[in-house]
Amino acid sequence: MTGNTRKLADKIHEILPKESCDYFGTADASGIESELLYIGFWTDKGNADSDTLDFLSKLKNKKIFLFGTAGFGGSDAYFQRILGNVKSTIDSSNTIVGEYMCQGKMPQSVRERYVKMKENPEHPDNIDALIENFDKALSHPDSDDLERLKNIII
Template identity: 75%
Template sequence: MKTDQYSILFSSLTGNTKKLADAIHETLPEEGCEYFGAIKTPVPSSELLYIGFWTDKGNADNETLTLLSTLKNRRIFLFGTAGFGGSDAYFQKILGQVRQSIDPSNTIIGEYMCQGKMPQSVRERYMKMKENPEHPANLDALIKNFDCALSHPDSDDLEKLRNLCRLR
């Protein structure tokens, strides 16, 4: 196992998590990077892995969960995006779900999550639902959240992540 190198692996459905991965890659020393890119097998041999995911039903996407379940004796920095956001409690709940897939032989050295924009089709679906007189009571809140998410990850989100990575 390569202890002086790191790898950045990520799964990004809409490009939000890739933006986070790019920010990490730009922040860390280039000479220490063994691998940067999509989740792959075999897993790079770096002891330190930055692993990014997009949120699917309150947990990491399946590809990331599969990767995490195979790792042993690694140092892991988790990072991810979620369309619904604005609440650290919500992000912590997701990270808690993700951590359940990680073997206890691993050490989580850091975590970061932020909101990410969603596809326009989500808003269109909400607007279509609104046409129904018996639409969900929280539909306006969902539309407001969608509109808020359009700018994320933003420069503040990326700078917070860069600062966390500089501390490692």
């Protein structure tokens, strides 16, 4: 939706040997033939987006490297909770061989919603923190995020 996960996918595609790549693109049944799958997702309400969850539910006996982005990037604990939610939907015949998450920018409409919420006298106590997080996320995934991913992949 915002291109964040695509940046991570492009980095993985750049790093891995092209001759070993059976498929590169959005979730598609053609990817199911591969033994090892690098599957990216964007975070929706603390889990992978529905298209990715649907794709993951069809996989059996695969090696899977999960990677994703989330607009709220405050802590590794949050990322681990998301990854845990995603992994809980994956069939036990599969093996998770790696995982990576980082912060990603959000659509401008999110910030506009936060600002509108702040105008309400009964706004959430953490509204300023949400706006600050939004602004911080605008540069992500950044070069440090991509370098960390690269170090995990190689």
